[in-house]
Amino acid sequence: MATASDSTTSAIVTILGAGAWGTALAGLAQARGHQVRLWSRRGELSLEAALDKTDLVLSAISMKGVPETIERLQSLSFPTSAILVSATKGLDPATRWTPAQIWQAAFPDHSVVVLSGPNLSDEIRRGLPAATVAASHQLAAAQRVQTIFSSDRFRVYTNTDPLGTELGGTLKNVIAIAAGVCDGLQLGTNARSALITRALAELIRIGTHLGGNPETFFGLSGLGDLLATCTSALSRNYQVGYALAQGQPLSQILQKLQGTAEGVNTTNVLIDLASREAIPVPVSHQVYLLLNGKITAQQAVEALMERDLKPENKE
Ligand SMILES: NC(=O)C1=CN([C@@H]2O[C@H](COP(=O)(O)OP(=O)(O)OC[C@H]3O[C@@H](n4cnc5c(N)ncnc54)[C@H](O)[C@@H]3O)[C@@H](O)[C@H]2O)C=CC1
Numbered sequence: 001m002a003t004a005s006d007s008t009t010s011a012i013v014t015i016l017g018a019g020a021w022g023t024a025l026a027g028l029a030q031a032r033g034h035q036v037r038l039w040s041r042r043g044e045l046s047l048e049a050a051l052d053k054t055d056l057v058l059s060a061i062s063m064k065g066v067p068e069t070i071e072r073l074q075s076l077s078f079p080t081s082a083i084l085v086s087a088t089k090g091l092d093p094a095t096r097w098t099p100a101q102i103w104q105a106a107f108p109d110h111s112v113v114v115l116s117g118p119n120l121s122d123e124i125r126r127g128l129p130a131a132t133v134a135a136s137h138q139l140a141a142a143q144r145v146q147t148i149f150s151s152d153r154f155r156v157y158t159n160t161d162p163l164g165t166e167l168g169g170t171l172k173n174v175i176a177i178a179a180g181v182c183d184g185l186q187l188g189t190n191a192r193s194a195l196i197t198r199a200l201a202e203l204i205r206i207g208t209h210l211g212g213n214p215e216t217f218f219g220l221s222g223l224g225d226l227l228a229t230c231t232s233a234l235s236r237n238y239q240v241g242y243a244l245a246q247g248q249p250l251s252q253i254l255q256k257l258q259g260t261a262e263g264v265n266t267t268n269v270l271i272d273l274a275s276r277e278a279i280p281v282p283v284s285h286q287v288y289l290l291l292n293g294k295i296t297a298q299q300a301v302e303a304l305m306e307r308d309l310k311p312e313n314k315e
């Protein structure tokens with residue numbers, strides 16, 4: 001079994017965001033013998049103290065808090081050698097950027113790494129085996145993240161396509177809502193399999209248009225995360241879709257939801273982006289109409305089934 005001392009010396013790891021994902025990641029780093037500082041906006045630990053002499057700053061803050069937190073960090077000083085890791089899966093409505101793009105623009109002298117994969121935090125917290133991807137243009141930084149977090153229950157792969165890695169994890173949340181609708185309407189295994197497969201084609205179309213490497217979308221952060229969230233009731237995005245299929249209003253669903261379902265905001269940003277750039281996104285478009293109260297779940301299914309017939313490998 002890999003231990004902290006055989007591959008890397010104990011690091012100071014600052015985790016921003018003490019929600020479900022930040023807490024699970026803090027547990028993984030702690031179990032590897034690292035000195036972990038878990039910062040939350042409502043906690044006792046100050047941001048200054050959390051950043052002091054840190055080796056790695058990992059953000060597991062939900063998308064809506066990322067720009068604000070970055071602004072706070074910009075007013076503080078911390079080592080330029082500290083690697084910045086983004087574990088957020090969302091898109092910024094103001095810029096339509098990914099979280100890692102925002103981090104990199106704010107801190108051009110730091111190495112930025114994306115951490116993304118099929119990682120339902122509840123299973124990780126319970127110590128079940130899982131794998132993920134640490135992706136960066138700076139391979140050495142991705143490798144450092146790999147050694148810091150890898151263990152016999154969490155296997156970290158490296159990748160040099162941070163944008164593709166991040167977009168896979170972000171865009172699949174929209175599809176997880178669709179899969180929840182599919183299961184909520186009891187449409188069966190064939191329907192869910194068709195949905196996931198067609199959605200993968202959609203995800204690759206958008207992801208490559210935005211600059212991701214097509215191969216990345218067949219990996220853990222693309223297909224892997226798509227499968228995890230589209231087939232598990234642990235996924236909050238899936239839960240949103242499932243409840244929408246029962247006819248519950250979105251505001252009520254979100255009020256009752258434990259934690260963040262990034263797919264709701266991501267859908268709106270994605271549709272804005274896709275319509276500006278004329279990218280066909282039929283599945284995401286139905287999710288958008290449903291989330292915005294324009295159609296019912298049943299009407300969304302009908303709209304997808306009644307689209308013009310065409311060859312499989314064509315938009
Ligand atoms: N829970 C999971 O299984 C996984 C979640 N993620 C991603 O990680 C991110 C966080 O997810 P969860 O931890 O599940 O959500 P959560 O709702 O449990 O926690 C969100 C965290 O963000 C913080 N936050 C929100 N607004 C903030 C602000 N303005 N300033 C400072 N902090 C702020 C909250 O205080 C909280 O600590 C999301 O983007 C999610 O997609 C990624 C992989 C797995």
Ligand SMILES: O=C(CO)COP(=O)(O)O
Nearest residue numbers: 117118119120235236237
């Ligand atoms: O990203 C996740 C698993 O990889 C978590 O999914 P949810 O945000 O839908 O719970």
